[in-house]
Amino acid sequence: MSPHSNPETTAHPPPFQSFCEKLPERFPSTGISVLIAGGGVAGLLAALECWRKGHNVRIVERSPSRLLSGDGFTIGPSALLALDKWPEMSKENERISYESWMSWHKITGEMIKHPAPFQLNPSKAHGSDTKTPTVYRHSRPKMHQMLSDQLDRVGLAVEYGKRVLDYYEDSSSGKAGILLDGGEKLEADVVVAADGVGSKSSRIVLGQEVRARPTGFSIYRAAYPLDETRTYPILDENFPLMEKNTASSQLWMGDGVHSVFGRTTNEMSWYLTYPVNQNNPTRFCGRIYINISLKDHGNGAESWSNLVDPDTVLQTTATIKGWPDFANRLIKETPKDRIHDYKLMWREPQPCWASPSGRVIQIGDAAHTFFPSSGNGATQGMEDAVSLAACLQLGGKDNVHWATRVHNKLRVERVHCLQLLGVLNHEMRGVSADAQPSQAKPVGLLGSWIWNHNPEQYAIDNYENALACLTDARPFSNTNTPPGYVYQSWTIDSILEARKMGKEFVLEGDWE
Ligand SMILES: Cc1cc2nc3c(=O)[nH]c(=O)nc-3n(C[C@H](O)[C@H](O)[C@H](O)COP(=O)(O)OP(=O)(O)OC[C@H]3O[C@@H](n4cnc5c(N)ncnc54)[C@H](O)[C@@H]3O)c2cc1C
DSSP: OOTTSOHHHHTOOOOBOOSSTTSOOBOOOOOOEEEEEOOSHHHHHHHHHHHHTTOEEEEEOSSSSOOOOOOEEEEOHHHHGGGGGOHHHHHHHHHHOEEEEEEEEETTSOEEEEEEEOBOOGGGOOTTOOSOOBOEEEEHHHHHHHHHHHHHHTTOOOBTTOOEEEEEEETTTTEEEEEETTSOEEEESEEEEOOOTTOTTHHHHHSSOOOOEEEEEEEEEEEEEOOTTSOOHHHHHHSOOOGGGOEEEEEEEOSSOEEEEEEOSSEEEEEEEEESSTTOOEEETTEEEOOTTSOOOOOOBSSTTOEEOHHHHHHHHTTSTTOOHHHHHHHHHSOTTOEEEEEEEEOOOOSOOBOTTSOEEEOGGGTOOOOGGGSOHHHHHHHHHHHHHHHHHHHOGGGHHHHHHHHHHHHHHHHHHHHHHHHHHHHHHSOOTTOOGGGOSOTTTSOHHHHSOOHHHHHHHHHHHHHHHHHHOOOOOOSSSOTTOOOOOOOHHHHHHHHHTTOOOOOOSOOO
16 A cells, blocks of 8 residues: 555545435545635536535636536536436436437438437447446536535535636645635645536646637637527427437538537527638548648637627638528528627647645646547546545645546546547548548547446546556556557647648547
């Protein structure tokens, strides 16, 4: 056993019975105080999991009240595993998550591959789990509500209206803290930066802001409720539900653009990813690639509150060859104040998410941003939450600074692989208008190494060895990355350079 680990917790003590059947079993108190900044899915789940692991939790959020905006996101089985420990959330998740069948289309709307369930390859499942894993969609507001309600049930109130201006740490006192707008300072044994894209923690963790570089693309996104008593001829004709009212999604792929139309029984959503400078796309092997050197004159913003009206979208669709009129009519019918223009930015994958003294740790989008085409932003944020809570328990109060580094070590290579897949997926969708069925597959959503992962168990199984690697330079290799792949770090420039030289990215090992 390493001198830095907590002998009482590395032996996996049995949790004591919860005082209330509806709450999960809570582990004995570790005495570790955890202060979480940011109440997105990563921050909320981190609060819950830290509570379950016996830590003392406090969570602050800059919004004045519960954040219930946004459309839908994909949450993979590796993240949903966490809910198994929470009886009420498990039940609620059954109610709010939905399966969506997907069909593949040219940008003209012509179908190239029939709708099929978005299921993962069951032959790759191992262990006793015989269920075919399914990728579920969630409404972001409902997921948020579910996590917030559970926090209420454990008596943890999110402290709204508290904006973090800065993070700090003091290795001599063994504390870290945040400075709030208004001058108040809050401290704890560990501060979790879960404040999303552009986190204020970058200064202390990396010594500088992470540069956001334009990709040259922006996304129009809209989601709105459907009135169940009304009929919607355009939807029924062109975007029907599947049998038994199962949700359906259509992915349309075109020359540098791609679009997704999703319909459930009570909601319609659509996205259109487009190059902001239509006249200067970069082509390579017939595909359009991300080009950060584009002069980005778009009106998009990296914000969930940048609204545009339907006419603006129609100006863009007018430039897409073969774009059908029925899709324009759908756009025109989108209720006002529902269309966002979200600018797609790119940030370098960061190797280090922990501050120099290990007392501030970034999770979720604060640590790693994903392209929407990775389908992994929320999933990885939730995996982080589970892994961090487990590592803190395994390390114990005296080793918080090692626990955060071990968590970083266990997670970072996996996340970098997934960030890369998001880029490749984005490019794959930007194929020319004569898209073929062979191109109709999502890179990087179906690999068993992604969904067949249990972040809590992984932390328990690997904590000691990862710690010994950090403290005594003992060899340690992560096993939560694609089998057979030897991890290589990558940068935005390394990808752009490879493209310039005409090189395809060869993914060695089993990514599928
Ligand atoms: C309003 C909003 C709407 C979104 N809508 C969608 C969507 O429709 N589809 C989708 O795929 N993804 C959406 N996302 C992004 C998605 O939720 C995240 O990419 C992903 O779930 C990772 O979650 P996260 O908790 O790391 O970050 P986020 O979900 O971004 O959460 C970060 C939280 O930190 C808070 N925060 C930020 N700065 C500070 C500060 N200085 N002090 C205190 N708190 C701070 C934010 O208000 C936010 O609640 C949205 C994010 C937000 C904030």
